[in-house]
Amino acid sequence: KAGVTQTPRYLIKTRGQQVTLSCSPISGHRSVSWYQQTPGQGLQFLFEYFSETQRNKGNFPGRFSGRQFSNSRSEMNVSTLELGDSALYLCASSFGAVTAINTEAFFGQGTRLTVV
Amino acid sequence: QQPVQSPQAVILREGEDAVINCSSSKALYSVHWYRQKHGEAPVFLMILLKGGEQKGHDKISASFNEKKQQSSLYLTASQLSYSGTYFCGTEASGTYKYIFGTGTRLKVLA
Numbered sequence: 001k002a003g004v005t006q007t008p009r010y011l012i013k014t015r016g017q018q019v020t021l022s023c024s025p026i027s028g029h030r031s032v033s034w035y036q037q038t039p040g041q042g043l044q045f046l047f048e049y050f051s052e053t054q055r056n057k058g059n060f061p062g063r064f065s066g067r068q069f070s071n072s073r074s075e076m077n078v079s080t081l082e083l084g085d086s087a088l089y090l091c092a093s094s095f096g097a098v099t100a101i102n103t104e105a106f107f108g109q110g111t112r113l114t115v116v
Numbered sequence: 117q118q119p120v121q122s123p124q125a126v127i128l129r130e131g132e133d134a135v136i137n138c139s140s141s142k143a144l145y146s147v148h149w150y151r152q153k154h155g156e157a158p159v160f161l162m163i164l165l166k167g168g169e170q171k172g173h174d175k176i177s178a179s180f181n182e183k184k185q186q187s188s189l190y191l192t193a194s195q196l197s198y199s200g201t202y203f204c205g206t207e208a209s210g211t212y213k214y215i216f217g218t219g220t221r222l223k224v225l226a
Contacts, residue, residue: 004157033214035216042118042203042216042218042219043158043203043216043219044216045213045214045215045216048212048214055212056211056212056213057213058213090157090158097212098214099207099212099213099214101145101146101163101165101166102146102163102165102171103163104148104160104163105148105160106160107157107158107159108157109156109157110157
């Protein structure tokens, strides 16, 4: 079956702009979670959407937002970009909630965002 | 609250064994382990459940310590393909937020 697809793979944006990243989960999976990966901070949880509802959110400013559509595809938006937002953004797809015991999460290849 | 992994980095020869630890300030009820190769997405390796049950890889195993505040990942007879960064992942106690450990870079040499 098809894996998790993230688009675009690479993005270069200017400070102050906004960006939208997309994640298409594995068919039948209801949860999409998003993560930011940087060399300094490692992998950090952004938020999780489950059946179109935001289930939880990590410690990121309100500039980071997301949504999930009825087909489980999810988008993540970052407004007023800052240099520090440069990172690899990963999404993961799972049938159950990502924190549920016994859940296996499948990651997409990520979107590499560079803010200049 | 981020779990701390040790060692931070390790270099092995093919065929050698390795242990990676994931330590938390609170009890762990389930732990996921992932491996991420350079430039690639993390790949799920296994789940360790609170009763000690494991689901996943056949050459990799894991355990909890007595207080369940540490999980250890055991890599047996390492292969070149084991190289990468290993992360543990778990729920931040009672928050529904998923957190990853600090990561362990492992390199296997021929």
